[in-house]
Amino acid sequence: MNLLNQLKQKIRNPTSRKRLLLTVSGVFIVMGWFANWILNAPLMFNAMMITATLLAGYDIVSRAWQGLKNRHTNIELLVSIAAVGGLAIGVYWESAAVTFLFLLGGWLEARTLSKTRSTLKELIDMAPETAIVLEDGQQNEIPAREVQSGSLILVKPGGKIPVDGIVESGHTTVDESMVTGESMPAEKQEGDEVFAGTINRNGSIRLRATHSGGDTTLAKIIRRVEEAQEEKAPTQRFIERFATWYTPGIVVLSIGSFAFTQDLELALTLLVIGCPGALVISTPISIITGIGRAAKKGILIKGGEYLENAGKITALALDKTGTLTEGNPKVTNVLNFKSTAVSVGGTYEEESILATPKTFDKNGKESFSGEQQDILYWASIAESASEHPLADAILAATDNNSEIAEADRFTAHTGQGIEAEYQSNDILVGKPKFIKEQGVTVNGQVAKEIEKLAASGRTVVLVALNGELIGALGIMDTMRPDAPQMIEKLRDYGIERLLMITGDSPETAGYIAGGAGIDEVHARMLPEDKLEVVKKLQKEGYKVAMTGDGINDAPALAAADLGIAMAAAGTDVAIETADLALMSDDLMKIPEALSLSKKTLGNIRQNVVVALVTVTALLAGVFMGSVQMAGGMLIHELSVMAVILNGMRLRWA
Amino acid sequence: MESLTKTILRSDELSCPSCVSNIESTLNNMDGIEQAKVHFNTGRIEVEHNTDTVSEQDLIEAIQNTGYEAKVSQF
Structure with a gap:
């Protein structure tokens, strides 16, 4: 009784029912061949094969019926017609093999596919309860x-x-x-x-x-990845259109060839190979696996279309700030001009100006000598009340910056500089032009040094104390250490045009580009200029990717074939809008993302080729009479498995 | 009063994109179901249904009747 209940349970559950039907039908097929060869009992062989067909066919016919009720003709219907037709014309073994193989194939495919879908499940399970x-x-x-x-x-x-x-x-x-x-x-x-x-x-x-x-960010990632996996790539849409007329086409072909040749077995064999299985699964399998794999590496791809685009990129436009550079300016040079006034031995020493000895403190942070700190000290007093981005850089470079005194009086000249007074000392900090306008003399050797500093890509800030120039600060957004390595990787990967687009000055842009190994620089670019650059590249036939922060780069990012956002974790806008969002701030993820996309694109192509070759070969084989029902189904199912397994290779890409 | 809810189910068993239309039409033809969408790639089944007439268990059974196993999921 208990056993019967268990059996009932198993039959109710579709998964275990399928397995049960498969096993029993398989046993009957084996017994049938045994009866045929050993016992030489063809009648028993036929009975066994019919039973096997009915068992394996039960599930297929019921699904075909489900489809018919919903006014769909599906693959199951074709297989059912073929199997029933096979029984009618007495090719029992063929019928048994067709139904058994179809069921076995479906079961194996579902099992492997669920493994692919599990990448996402791991992410979902990540969230604590x-x-x-x-x-x-x-x-x-x-x-x-x-x-x-x-x-x-x-x-x-x-x-x-x-x-x-x-x-x-x-x-x-x-x-x-x-x-x-x-x-x-x-x-x-x-x-x-x-x-x-x-x-x-x-x-x-x-x-x-x-x-x-x-x-939470994790939930958003999961949603994003799922939407991406569900969004159909252009290839998939094309193939699905193909598949919608492929199956009816085969049915027409089957009827037509029967009318012509009166060969029922040929007509039925055509029905068996009418399922475009490998073809329809060729693209989705690669896309699901590729996007899932990318998500595990912290690379979010918006969908199959973008994955296909990313695999075809030939030009990459990089923004400077925040991508090639750290994104926060630092004081890199402090020129001390006091030595001219208080020169050693009363003579002017040229070298003392040039030499900007750099030492590093215990945290590996650049630190400056005592005299340089003196200049930074005065500059900091003036800057401490300012909210200018450069003020942060100056304060950060100054020792004991938490103890900087507040200025007694303070006037900011927006975009120019700051005038401040502290304990009856007049401090001026600002652009060279501003300092000169305030009546401070900048001449001779000193002026040359300042020019040299500006030419090296630094933003120059002059510091004057009581009307006398005491020093100059060179401030720069420093390059990320791994930028040259990334550029090299991108070239290896096959990006033909690498360029930098920035709103910054040509000097600064050129300095960073030189360090990173980029030879094409577009500086002083306004948002619409950036858009023009992207459009021009596209006109020249390049597939353009672009990195950017998404605000002033928005028009260019939208026009680019692929918009890339960096360090997207925690910023919803980037996760939602970027075609490709890198969750971390790691530059090396850019070449990694492009290369993974290219591999996925290659994988799709291999799958489509395998599927098309199989279908063509099967059709040719049927008409040449060398493919029978059982063999046709076997080859068909093998091609589906080949495509799935090939797609799964991306899990380790 | 009607109470519409969106339930997400997941099935690991979709092996051929043609199963999608089978499940979708079966669900859409049920009373109390506003809309059903089946995503082949991820195996996600989204159903908007009236909880007074169709329970989560009903959904699972309906999908089971078309020959596929599905489970209700949080996301």
Whole structure:
């Protein structure tokens, strides 16, 4: 009784029913051949084969019927007609083989496909179920998606971070590989942003929740990846159109050839190979695997179309700030002009101006000598009240910058410079033009040095104390150390045109481009100029990719064949809008993303070729009489499996 | 009062894009289902249904009747 119930359960469940039917039908086929060869009992052979056909055919016929009820003609219908027709004309073995192989193929394909779909499942499983909320000194464990924004959350060492939030207290390292694709754990302390799904390694931290459940960066990534996988690539759309007329076409061909040759078996064999299985699956399998693989590396691709585009890129326009450079300007040179006034031994020493001895402090930060610090000190007093981006750079370069005194009086001349007074000292900090206008003399050797500094791509800021020029600061957004390596990789990969587009001055742009190894520079570009550059490249026949921050680059990014956003984790706009978003700030992900896309594109092409060759060969084989029903089905199913397995290779790309 | 909900189910068993139309039409022909969409690539099944007439279990069974196993999913 119990056994019967179990069997009932198995028959109700489609998966186990399929397996059961397959096994039993397979056993009957084996027994049939046994009866034929060993016992030499053709009648028994036929009976066994008919039983096998009916068993394996049950599932197929029921699906064909389902389809008919919904007014669809599907592949199952063709296979059913072929199998029934085979029984009618007495080719029992052929019928059994067709139904058995079709069922076996479907089962194997579903199994392998579910493996491909599992990349995403791993991401979904990454999200922890519960969070420990701290309230009035009490610890409460609640479902993670119910955490209110603003709640205080405790994360223990080794625990998963349950929500997006800001670290309130504590210090730890966090493994963010699932969100950013970055394998190096990130240091986190007060004020740093953390993401749900990442793993807290060694310290206990408290964080203030900002997003939970479906609003977290992880959930957005998952949604993005899924939408991307579901969005059909141009190749897939084309093939699906092809498939919609392929199947009816085969049916017409089958009827036509029967009318012509009166050969029923030939007509039925045509029906068997009428399923465009390998063809329709050739593109989706590569796209699902490619996009899933990319997501694991922290590369979000908007969809199949963009994946195909990314694989064809021949020109790449890089913005300077934030992509090739660190994105925050630093003081790189401090020229000391005081030596002219207080010159050693009363003589002017040329070298003393040029030499900007650089030393590094214990944190590896550039630090400047005592006299240079003196200049920075005065500049900092004037800049401390300013909100200009360069002010931050000057303050950061100054020692003990937390103890900088506030100026007694302070006037900012927007875009020009600052006038300040501190303990009866007049300080002027600003552009060379501004300083000269204020009546400070800049001449001779000093003027040449300033020009030289400006020519090297630095923004020059002069510092004058009580009407006398004491020094010049060279400020620059420094190049990322891995930029040259990335450019080299991109060239190896086959990008023909690499160019830099920036709104900055030609000197600054040229200096960074030279260091990175880019020879084409477009400087002082306004947003519409950038757009023009992209359009011109496209006119010349290039497939153009462009990196940018998405705000002033927006028109050019939209026009480019592929818009790339960097460091997108935590910025919703980038995740939602970029064609290709790199979750981390790692430059090397750009060549990696392009190369993975190219591999995926290649994979799709291989699959389409395999599918087309199979279909053509089968059709030719049927008409030449060398392919029978069973053989046709076998080759067909093998080609589907070949395509799926080939697509799965991308998991390790 | 009608209470429409969106339920997401997932099936690992879609092996041929033609199954999609089968499941989709079966669901769309059911009373109490506003709209059903099946995504072949990810195996995701989105159903907008009236919870008073169609329960999650009904959805699972309907899909089962077309020959596929599906589970309700959070996302």
